Amino acid sequence: MTYLDHAATTPVLPEVLAAMTEQLGRVGNPSSLHASGRAARRVAEQSRERLAEALGARPSEVLFTGGGTESDNLAVKGLFWARRDADSRRRRIVVSPAEHHAVIDSVEWLAKHDGADITWLPVEPTGRITPDALRAALGDGSDVALVSVMWANNEIGTVSDLPALAAVAHEVGVPLHTDAVQAVGQVPVDFGASGVDALTMTGHKLGGPMGAGVLLLRRDAECVPLLHGGGQERDVRSGTLDVAAIVGLQVAATTAVRTRVPRAARLAALRDRLVAGVMAQVPDVQLNGPPLDDVVAGGPGRLPGNAHLSFAGAEGDALLMLLDARGVECSTGSACSAGVARPSHVLLAVGADTDRARSSLRFTLGSPSTDADVDAVLDVIAPVVERARRAGLGRR
Amino acid sequence: MRLLAAMSGGVDSAVAAALAVEAGHDVTGVHLALSPDRQVLRSGARGCCSVEDAHDARRVADELGIPFYVWDLAERFTEDVVDDFVAEYAAGRTPNPCLRCNEKIKFAAVLDRALALGFDAVVTGHHARLADGALRRSVDAAKDQSYVLAVLTADQLAGAVFPLGSMTKETVRALAAERGLAVATKADSHDICFIPDGDTRGFLARRLGAQPGPVVDAATGATVGEHSGAYGFTVGQRRGLGVAVGDSRPRYVLGIEPVSRTVTIGPAELAGVGEVRTAPPTWTGPVPELPLTARVQLRAHGTAVPCEVTAGDGGGLRLVLGTEQRGVAPGQSAVLYAPDAERGDLVLGQGTVLGTA
Numbered sequence A: 001m002t003y004l005d006h007a008a009t010t011p012v013l014p015e016v017l018a019a020m021t022e023q024l025g026r027v028g029n030p031s032s033l034h035a036s037g038r039a040a041r042r043v044a045e046q047s048r049e050r051l052a053e054a055l056g057a058r059p060s061e062v063l064f065t066g067g068g069t070e071s072d073n074l075a076v077k078g079l080f081w082a083r084r085d086a087d088s089r090r091r092r093i094v095v096s097p098a099e100h101h102a103v104i105d106s107v108e109w110l111a112k113h114d115g116a117d118i119t120w121l122p123v124e125p126t127g128r129i130t131p132d133a134l135r136a137a138l139g140d141g142s143d144v145a146l147v148s149v150m151w152a153n154n155e156i157g158t159v160s161d162l163p164a165l166a167a168v169a170h171e172v173g174v175p176l177h178t179d180a181v182q183a184v185g186q187v188p189v190d191f192g193a194s195g196v197d198a199l200t201m202t203g204h205k206l207g208g209p210m211g212a213g214v215l216l217l218r219r220d221a222e223c224v225p226l227l228h229g230g231g232q233e234r235d236v237r238s239g240t241l242d243v244a245a246i247v248g249l250q251v252a253a254t255t256a257v258r259t260r261v262p263r264a265a266r267l268a269a270l271r272d273r274l275v276a277g278v279m280a281q282v283p284d285v286q287l288n289g290p291p292l293d294d295v296v297a298g299g300p301g302r303l304p305g306n307a308h309l310s311f312a313g314a315e316g317d318a319l320l321m322l323l324d325a326r327g328v329e330c331s332t333g334s335a336c337s338a339g340v341a342r343p344s345h346v347l348l349a350v351g352a353d354t355d356r357a358r359s360s361l362r363f364t365l366g367s368p369s370t371d372a373d374v375d376a377v378l379d380v381i382a383p384v385v386e387r388a389r390r391a392g393l394g395r396r
Numbered sequence B: 001m002r003l004l005a006a007m008s009g010g011v012d013s014a015v016a017a018a019l020a021v022e023a024g025h026d027v028t029g030v031h032l033a034l035s036p037d038r039q040v041l042r043s044g045a046r047g048c049c050s051v052e053d054a055h056d057a058r059r060v061a062d063e064l065g066i067p068f069y070v071w072d073l074a075e076r077f078t079e080d081v082v083d084d085f086v087a088e089y090a091a092g093r094t095p096n097p098c099l100r101c102n103e104k105i106k107f108a109a110v111l112d113r114a115l116a117l118g119f120d121a122v123v124t125g126h127h128a129r130l131a132d133g134a135l136r137r138s139v140d141a142a143k144d145q146s147y148v149l150a151v152l153t154a155d156q157l158a159g160a161v162f163p164l165g166s167m168t169k170e171t172v173r174a175l176a177a178e179r180g181l182a183v184a185t186k187a188d189s190h191d192i193c194f195i196p197d198g199d200t201r202g203f204l205a206r207r208l209g210a211q212p213g214p215v216v217d218a219a220t221g222a223t224v225g226e227h228s229g230a231y232g233f234t235v236g237q238r239r240g241l242g243v244a245v246g247d248s249r250p251r252y253v254l255g256i257e258p259v260s261r262t263v264t265i266g267p268a269e270l271a272g273v274g275e276v277r278t279a280p281p282t283w284t285g286p287v288p289e290l291p292l293t294a295r296v297q298l299r300a301h302g303t304a305v306p307c308e309v310t311a312g313d314g315g316g317l318r319l320v321l322g323t324e325q326r327g328v329a330p331g332q333s334a335v336l337y338a339p340d341a342e343r344g345d346l347v348l349g350q351g352t353v354l355g356t357a
């Protein structure tokens, strides 16, 4: 099996599994006052401190959540409510149309049910949001509740310059949230130095468990909770801490950050060979997103493990099925609840037409990826695309 | 063989896929998303292609350990089946959307795509026997679906596999239960899948609007009432005519004239039909020589009656019925069978009913 869908999820690291298993064997609610509770709390708080250190945050800025989706919802809705409650003119949310659905749907929900106005930011053809575009959208900022722009895009791998965007938002006193689910461990992310007010991350894209995430929230940022209860996480998030998941997330994140530089270089080299190999064998292939060697703010402008390609005249669905049947696992992008592929909103946002959006595949490499995985794709891609193109022609 | 199993989320297609896997074929499941409204949810036993059905189909595929995908055919289904259905009613005819779906979607759009992608055939849960290119009635007469498959040509049948034709529905459910499939007890869908509430008249009224016209009694020539849309009637219909005539004898719809929107009704003795004219026929196998003695079934759940088949006008057929039939509606299919008690009645082909005498 050739697994090239690491942006969807990536295997749990052995050290994560060991740390979680050890913790799962113990009793103790970190909120309890007795010895078992204290032991659990110690593990959770150590994890908080180590995570904070790895990400350039203070421990008190680390809020544990149930994953990236929850963190995005909490940041977008919580910041919106808090800012609007403080000043009722602040109803505008300035947001990129290439965000993950956890952000887009939260924003649209607020617009539909809670009086929010949405300003969609213009996106560069690479998928990037520029500081100038943000500045123009903000105006004097007095009516803006928050900005949300992702650090790295999960489909086409575009990295934006978040420190510069946060600085622009702060020029007019507006807080900025960033979804850094795909960025942490792949590109340099320093929460404190970046100046962003809230940052989403999740465990299962880094070798940690699913259902465990973090919202990094600046100490001075007001955020209304989504989940009410015991107030465990700074009163912004309630629920008994899942200590095993927290340890797993922490070990995964600190490992990913520590090993980032050599891994990024290795994955970028593999990815470059994959893209070049496909293009050499198959005519009419387009790379979506920034160039492979793109640079932004002195760092990589594209996620090192991301290859996103359009195969004119073939349907992504058909390509995926044919590759799956040959043991190569990848993705077409977004799918709706009934599993019907819709053209990716990210590709449409960067100006691709529906045909190009529908004819694309995403390959994402991760820590376990090797040359053999790239070879496996290159062995089958030409006949697969040819067959899918023939099947595509029959459609009206 | 590499088989593509069309999985609706119901018990029949689930068992068909399971049997194909157990027969050693390389099977991939697909659920056809046909409804333009993705969020349609099941209400009672009705409707298909809802989110829930897609889920049920996926669950079965996962249990069988086969790949599963959803193919979006909503656009083609809307054009070829739903819009056709509405246009046929608007023209005073009575279409059969299941037949149209088999003809244009399952064994055309889906089969073509499957073949292009390297599959050998499409396997479905239809109740009909198919062996060596011969399409026959199911052993379960009550569940037999050969009527809605009769439109398929030899080429289309060559790409079809129907594993359920030689078993009863009861057996199908038992096989599903034996395999622990959750759909074993799922209710059958009876209605037209794109009209989940079963209210065809209401659906057509929404699509076509009010189109009032007269109801005329053929016995007297008198206008005996008004209707709000001739599309609400089917030739042969007896109930729900909404008119009062002088005598107490039942009345039947005899004809629908779309331009003047006239619905003609009459007593039983005028409703009988002894002769049927069809459009140019399709054949499931070699074109038979005419004249021909066969049996003809004139609607989905009707019984077949003996008939003499001769060539009609414009490449169509002329069917002289052995016994008079009521409710022969233009737009329905006249399906010809060669009786065969042992192996199952053989489907010869069909022609769309154009008119009667």
Ligand SMILES: Cc1ncc(COP(=O)(O)O)c(C=O)c1O
Residues within 6 Å of the ligand: A007, A008, A066, A067, A068, A069, A070, A072, A100, A102, A150, A152, A153, A154, A179, A181, A182, A202, A203, A204, A211, A212, A213
């Ligand atoms: C950019 C981005 N944001 C949010 C999420 C959601 O995270 P989670 O799966 O932890 O809910 C994902 C992953 O699916 C993602 O790629």
